[in-house]
Every structure is written in C-alpha cells, then in structure tokens.
Amino acid sequence: EVQLVESGGGLVQPGGSLRLSCAASGFTVSSNYMSWVRQAPGKGLEWVSVIYSGGSTYYADSVKGRFTISRDNSKNTLYLQMNSLRAEDTAVYYCARGDSGGDCYPSWGQGTLVTVSS
Amino acid sequence: SYVLTQPPSVSVAPGQTARITCGGNNIGSKSVHWYQQKPGQAPVLVVYDDSDRPSGIPERFSGSNSGNTATLTISRVEAGDEADYYCQVWDSSSDHPLYVFGTGTKVTVL
Numbered sequence: 058e059v060q061l062v063e064s065g066g067g068l069v070q071p072g073g074s075l076r077l078s079c080a081a082s083g084f085t086v087s088s089n090y091m092s093w094v095r096q097a098p099g100k101g102l103e104w105v106s107v108i109y110s111g112g113s114t115y116y117a118d119s120v121k122g123r124f125t126i127s128r129d130n131s132k133n134t135l136y137l138q139m140n141s142l143r144a145e146d147t148a149v150y151y152c153a154r155g156d157s158g159g160d161c162y163p164s165w166g167q168g169t170l171v172t173v174s175s
Numbered sequence: 176s177y178v179l180t181q182p183p184s185v186s187v188a189p190g191q192t193a194r195i196t197c198g199g200n201n202i203g204s205k206s207v208h209w210y211q212q213k214p215g216q217a218p219v220l221v222v223y224d225d226s227d228r229p230s231g232i233p234e235r236f237s238g239s240n241s242g243n244t245a246t247l248t249i250s251r252v253e254a255g256d257e258a259d260y261y262c263q264v265w266d267s268s269s270d271h272p273l274y275v276f277g278t279g280t281k282v283t284v285l
Contacts, residue, residue, distance in 0.1 A: 094218075101279040102210075102261050107272070115234065115271045118176075143241065150215055159224055160274065161208035164176035165217040 059083040059164045061152050066169030073142050073173070079135040079152030079166055086131045090155035092162065093137045095148035095171075105150070106137065120146075142173045177266040179277035186283045193249040195280045197262035200243060204241075205264045207245040209238060213258045222247060249282070257284045 065077040076111050077093070093105040106116045106126040114126050123136040149170050153162035180198040180273065187193040197207060207225050210218035220229050222238040235250045249256055262277035 058248050069191060094276075102212075102263075102276040104274040104276060107274065111280075115273070117273070156223070159206060159208075161206075161220055161223045161263065162210075163223070164218075165230075167217055170210075 059154060061154065061164060061166035063150065063166040063169040066129075066150065066171045068172045068174065069142055070175050071143060071173055074138070074140045075142065075171060077137040077139065077150055077169060078150075078170070079137075081133050081135065084127050084154065085130075086133050086135055087152055089157060091126075091128065091135045092155060093124075093126060093135075093152045094151045094153055094162070094165075095146075096151070096168075097145070097148040103148070106113070107155070108135070139171070142171075144173050147171060147173045176273065177264070177268060177275050179262055179264065179275055181260075181262060181277040181280045183278070184283065185247075186285055187252045188285045189252055189254060191252055193252050193256070193264075193282055195223045195247045195249075195260050195282065197213045197245040197247070197277050198243055199245075199264065202243055202245050202264065203241045205240075205266070206238045207238065208263045209236075209247045210263065211256075211258045213262065218261065252282075252284055254284050257282055 060082045062080045090109045092107040109124045123141045150170040151168045152166045155165040209222040212218040225240040226238040266273045
C-alpha cells in the first residue's frame with residue numbers, strides 16, 4: 058500500500074527557513090515523479106515543485122529561487138527546503154506521487170501546516 | 176501561464192446530477208484530471224485522463240473534455256459527495272513543465 062507521511066511543518070518567522078520531509082512507503086520515490094502542492098487557508102490547491110525520476114526539478118514562479126526540492130533514495134524520502142519564507146507561504150503542504158503513465162497525482166500525504174508569522 | 180477556471184459553487188439536490196466545468200484555452204487538447212477534497216482531508220483523485228476512474232471510485236463520477244471546457248459529472252448525487260472539486264492539467268507551453276490546478280468548485284448537496 059502506498060503511504061506518504063509529511064513532517065517538518067510549524068511556525069516560522071518571515072525570512073526564516075524550514076525543511077519539510079515526506080516519508081514514502083509501498084513504492085520507490087526515485088522511480089516516480091514527486092511533487093509538493095500547497096493550500097493556503099481557505100484557498101485552492103497550488104502546485105509548488107516537482108522532481109522527476111531522472112533528477113530534473115522545476116518550480117512554480119512564486120517559489121523559484123527560495124525553495125529546493127530533493128530526495129534521499131536511501132531513506133525513500135522527499136524533501137522541500139524552504140528559505141526566505143514569506144507570510145504568503147503560509148499553507149498546508151502536501152507531497153504527492155505522480156502517476157507513472159500520466160501527469161496526475163493518484164497518491165497524497167495528509168499534509169503538514171506551515172505558518173509564517175512574527 | 177495556463178489558467179483553469181471553475182465556477183465557485185454548484186448546488187444540487189440528492190439524487191440529481193451535478194456538473195462541474197473547467198475552462199481553459201484549448202483544454203480539449205490536454206488530459207484533464209479531477210480531485211475531490213473534503214474538509215480537513217487531502218485531495219483524492221476521482222477522474223484521470225479526462226474520463227477514466229481510479230479503482231474504488233464509483234461509476235457515478237464521469238468526465239468529458241472538448242474544446243475549451245472539461246466537465247466532471249456526478250450522477251445520483253449523495254450527501255457524501257459534498258466537497259471541493261479541482262481540475263488539473265499538465266502544461267508544457269512555457270519553458271518548463273507546470274502542473275496547473277483549477278480554481279476549485281464547492282459542491283453543496285441541498
């Protein structure tokens with residue numbers, strides 16, 4: 058069974074940093090494309106970043122240059138390093154597994170809340 | 176950037192049919208996916224590649240896509256279908272791939 062468990066969220070001051078983790082089980086992270094998707098309070102879903110099986114990474118314009126997606130194959134874990142955080146980055150962050158044959162997300166974690174506030 | 180527009184809300188009586196639209200420029204040329212999200216929960220994929228259903232999703236959920244509009248149809252609506260619904264596509268028109276979500280539609284069962 059595919060499982061994704063996020064951790065690392067919390068309260069951080071503007072300008073601060075935070076690293077989110079997504080521990081995967083039931084599949085191999087490095088064999089799939091993996092993404093982070095966020096949802097601000099009361100708002101819709103916003104795609105944040107993707108890492109492909111070959112290692113290529115891409116970001117939404119809103120986080121480019123501040124966020125870094127990575128993975129640790131030995132731990133089967135996905136990460137999101139978030140620097141220079143802003144109030145508008147406040148959201149629940151979900152990790153999601155991409156479909157091997159397409160471009161949808163059949164599996165999601167439960168999410169972790171990041172609050173950027175002084 | 177590619178934009179997907181959904182109506183903010185749709186209301187439907189139990190047993191009736193709900194139709195949720197997702198508008199985008201020539202969206203008919205893309206594969207559209209739909210997610211259901213209930214309060215406090217993660218999204219769940221209910222339709223992928225325009226009209227396919229993942230295992231475990233009732234046949235009451237169906238999809239279509241043509242021209243500039245994709246549609247998620249929920250037949251014989253039940254109280255448990257009350258949720259937010261999002262469409263999603265993969266857009267390769269920019270200099271790098273993007274995964275775009277629609278603005279979301281809240282379905283209320285009357």
